[in-house]
Amino acid sequence: MTVLEQPGAYRPTPPPAWQPRTDPAPLLPDDEPYRLLGTPAADALDPERLRLLHGHLVRGRRYNTQATALTRQGRLAVYPSSTGQEACEIAAALALEDRDWLFPSYRDTLAAVTRGLDPVQALTLLRGDWHTGYDPHEHRVAPLATPLATQLPHAVGLAHAARLKGDDVVALAMVGDGGTSEGDFHEALNFAAVWRAPVVFLVQNNGFAISVPLSKQTVAPSLAHKAVGYGMPGRLVDGNDAPAVLEVLTEAVRRARAGGGPTLVEAVTYRLDAHTNADDATRYRSDAEVAAWRSHDPVELVERELVRRDLVDADGLAAVREAAERMAADLRERMNEDPALDPMELFDHVYARRTARLREQAELLRAELAAAAADGSAHGGEREGTDR
Structure with a gap:
């Protein structure tokens, strides 16, 4: 006879069944990145929105190539190109209202320019003339953050303060996959979730933190899955599908503004150029890998959709490219002027x-x-x- 079998023996009361504070199922991202282009849903996309996205994408690609050329000419000290990631950059800017704030990383000058920032001012930091080069309050674009992920807690702090003041403001913070390995990333997500701050976190997963592949950083099913650990929804989207990224971010911004709290969005994309002009990308990735992603080019994806639905003709495409060339010529001319520095x-x-x-x-x-x-x-x- 065991001790518990003896008459009058103490029998501990089993604890009540544990219930999670939040059902994790609604927080989990889809198994596959969300897409619109190339699916039946593409037929319902608004033609004007497609044309708007196409114009921004073409100008964005030209902006990247021009800024890269300025680096080779010695007019910029460094340029982290977002070629291949233009859909994420543009969608991040277009998803926000004028009263909202954008918190970019060093690679996100195109997002700042799309939001209305002068391209020359956006590149001033990278020329080495100023720490920022623009007034953050004018366009509500925080200073470009060179340290990894430090802009994320700043975004949470601003959004939380705005809500305490009663201001109807949302902050959208951008970061790369490498930035998710920084402590600031985890602290920002936890802070935002606990305080239900109106913040949207956009992770541009371009496959590499300089030369370190994502597989060497995490074995999570996706970066979007990290959201559930903090009690916020995670969304996984095709980062080269501009309409899909814009829809997901717009929905997340709307949810944050309505008091629903933060969202973590992972956009699966690819950096076609090297990390910066100082990087030799051939040392850690193959030409075949780059070529495969070039076939999923965000600019061409939207252009093919416009052509498929007869929403643009040859003259319309030429007009968009000419506008992009005028922008590049203006940027080139003004960047070739020696700045007067005090x-x-x-x-x-x-x-x-x-x-x-x-x-x-x-x-x-x-x-x-x-x-x-x-x-x-x-x-x-x-x-x-x-x-x-």
Whole structure:
């Protein structure tokens, strides 16, 4: 006879059945990326929206090729191209209302330009002239974030603060697949979910964190599956299908604005160019892999749909390309102008009121600049006298 079989023995009461706080099923993404182009649903797509997306995609591709060329010419220090990812960039900007905020990463200059930012201002950081190069409040585009994923907690903080103030604002934060391995990513998602902040997280999964493939970062079924761990819905979408990305992001923004909380969207796409002009992508991926993704080009996918439905003719396609060329020519001309830089601007926009240390440093730099100018004038006068 065991102890529990003895008369009067203590028998612990079994705990009540545990129930999860949230049913995880509705939070899980689809098994396959959501698509519209190439499916029966494509026939119902609004023609004007398709034309709008096509125009932005063509201009976006031309913007990428022009910025890449400027890097080769020495006009940019570095350029992280989004060629192949234009559908994600454009959809992120178009899904937002004017009052909303976009939080881009360093690769997302095209999203900022689509939102209305001057292309030259968007590239100022990459030229090395300013830390930002534009007023974030003008277009509600946060500074381009070079550190990985640091923009995500900032987006959550702004969205949470806006809701506390009663402002009808949504923040859309962009990040690459490599950024999901950073602590900021997990902290931002947890913070957003707990506070039901009106934030949409867009992960552009382009396959590589520079040279590290996604398989070396995570064995999760998808990055969208990570959403369920934080209690928010995850969506998986074909990142090269512009109408599909726009629909998913628009729905997530609408849900956030209505008080439904954050959403994690993974857009499966591909970076056709190297990580930056300083990267040799041939060392970690094959030409065959790149060629396979070129056949799923986001620009061509929308163009084929327009042609299939007789929504555009040859003249219409030519007009879109000509507009893109005019944009590229304007960007090229203005970027070829040498900027007038004032080193004293280093001390602007650091603090609302300069600290004693900053004032000391500013005076030191001012004295150095004055001495250099005087020295240059003196040498110039000597040279003039010699020439005469």
